[in-house]
Amino acid sequence: MGHKSSSAVWLARLLLGCISAADVLSSRGTVTLTSDGKRNVDTPPCFELDDCHSSPHGVRDLDCFREPRSIKYQCVWNSGERSSNKTSSTLIVEQRQSCNKYTNISGTSHDIFVYRNYNMTAYVVETSTDGRNCTKAVFSGFPQHLVRCSPTQTVGFKRHSRRLEVLPSWKESDVTQYVVQYREHRSSSWKKSVEILKGDKWTAGNLTASASYEVQIQCVRNTGCLQCPWSQIFLVPMELTAEPVIEKLEAVPLGKGRRKVVIEWKLDPTEAADGYRVTVTKASGEHSQVLTTTVPRTRLHLSGSAFNISIEAFNGAGNSSPVLTSVPPMGGSDLADTLKVTLGGDTNFTVSWNRSATKSYWCYSVEWWQRGERPSSHSFYQRKDNSAKIPLQAPLQPYRRYVFLLHVRPDKDTCNLKHINESEMTYGRTEAYVAEGTPLSPPLNITCWRATRNSLEISWTSIPEEDLRGFLLGYNLYYSEADRENHSSTVRLGPSENTYTLSALRERTVHSVSLSAFTAAGEGVRSSPMYLNTNGSGNWKLTGATAGVAGGIIFLVIVAYLCNPLFHRAKALFWPSIPNPGNSNAIQKIDGVLDQEALEPITAGTTVQMKESDTSSLLIIEDHAASEPNGSSHLLVQRVADPPPAALPTEVEKEASSRDQASAPLLTHARDSRTTSPAPCVSDYTTMELFQQATALPAADQQPPPPLLAGVRAGQPDAGAQTKAGKDYIRQSLCSTVVLYLDTTGEGKVSILS
Structure with missing residues (x-):
């Protein structure tokens, strides 16, 4: 030919x-x-x-x-x-x-x-x-x-792990080898590969995953291809390194046996994806369908089967790593009593359903599995009967629970799936055992969480599926007094119960409690006895709460008692109390009538030896013989030239004589001086007017001040002028003010008021 x-x-x-x-x-x-x-x-x-x-x-x-x-x-x-x-x-x-x-x-x-x-x-x-x-x-x-092999138009690109794979194809059989040149997008220099045999894949490694690349392909000249032009420049997009992240997976019932599954996901914004490929596969492997979308979401109408879903992003360079998820099978709440299964042995089983379904459906599919296994499936055509015998490729295991689903399909010409989305409806669901056995373990986590004087409340959790080995029919609760365990009582409970209260028990008595479960094959393993005491003190939880409240009150009282001194100290530190000047001794004595005598000049040698800081509180005050009624503003320092009064006033003399003995050691050197009339004691605060009157001398016949007074004034030439008029009070030294009373009769009598 x-x-x-x-x-x-x-x-x-x-x-x-x-x-x-x-x-x-x-x-x-x-x-x-x-x-x-x-x-x-x-x-x-x-x-x-x-x-x-x-x-x-x-x-x-x-x-x-x-x-x-x-x-x-x-x-x-x-x-x-x-x-x-x-x-x-x-x-x-x-x-x-x-x-x-x-x-x-x-x-x-x-x-x-x-x-x-x-x-x-x-x-x-x-x-x-x-x-x-x-x-x-x-x-x-x-x-x-002019014999030319046309440039390739069909090229497969794939990028992964910073590698680029290129696989071109030609329609001419004369092409035997080819070369590839590549560069980063918008780069000026090309990198050329060695010659590659036709049909082999060319690979470049150590690329930048986030960069796009330009690729050109050329065949190698030979006798059949005298001309080999470069192909067009193919732009290979950046590598997809991140897999999509599923943000939402929701299954909403759409009626009996159907669900609307909504899936939403996102991709890293730095990834350049052209679209997404969603692969939906039945968990039994019967059929799979690939859906393509350009938006990161999809909606599916699925039956009650279990489905595996894979989502991957793609672009011209290949696909990203897929993200996998699954949709669990539908529960049996709305599919009960619609399907029956008869296990006939190791080679087959029989399913039967309502006869009315045969009027609407002719194509069926059965799925069955046990927990942790991949489902098996079998599709069949049934026109008249409402039952079918299903062959088994492997025998079913005894003591294992199997789930059976029956699906109906609208395609009557063929019972094989053409697509998964909106393809079938789940008609019935049931569970069955090939053979049942007794439970291998007792109920778990048996505890007594409430004990009163004549009752015990017991709770527990169910037996694991792998140890149940049959349909759970209920529990047996055994209890008795600890010293009469051979005469225990039994309470039979339903399979859905997990708490029970033992009542009418003896107060302050230790009781023995144990549990077991049973199936159609009989009773399983019984738990070890648990010894519980009816304490006779009511609800222990209430007692504990009361004790906790009482202890908390006692603790607060103790803390308040211990912290009270600290509170007062903190108050004195941050909010010190300011004394009321009206309550000071100076104001009280100013308001009264007091006869004072003038102080005679005091020599420096007769001055009481005191600390330097205390001399500021020593005031020598003259009192007129006749004081005014208030006596609040007529206290002046006596001038040296004025003659002293003949004698001390009676009140002051009494006060001075009462202090002679206490003041004698301090004033040994002052006995030769003349006594003065008593002066009012200046306390913490005194008025500015009083201070000015006490420091200012009359200008008429001014005499040199006594040595002590001169020493006081030496550092303050004009104390009254330097004092600001805006201040009502001047704080004096914290030490007591010392006032000397000197006897003018020459007897050397000295008195001190502090």
């Missing part, structure tokens, strides 16, 4: 060559061919469009070639930038003494006929619609060297 086709090809070539040669020899001129292949013999010379020029913005990139094992030559070019759909091109092929013209070409390529043994020159001319602009492109070559 191949030999005959080859002979026909060569015969056709010979025939066409003879016809073309005859035309050339007979016409001795130009043969013009229109775009539909018709020949015009009487035509002008080959190329006379000298006014057309070459321009980078006009028609360009003219190229002529033939593919391997083909007798046709083809010329291709690119249109000008101002071309439109109405623009037509003219192709002129000049070879030796022949000239072929192809006019009114609307596309950018055209088949031509040439002689293989002569050089050829081709012109393509494009004229603007208004005829004012004409551009041309020229190509020359030897036909035998």
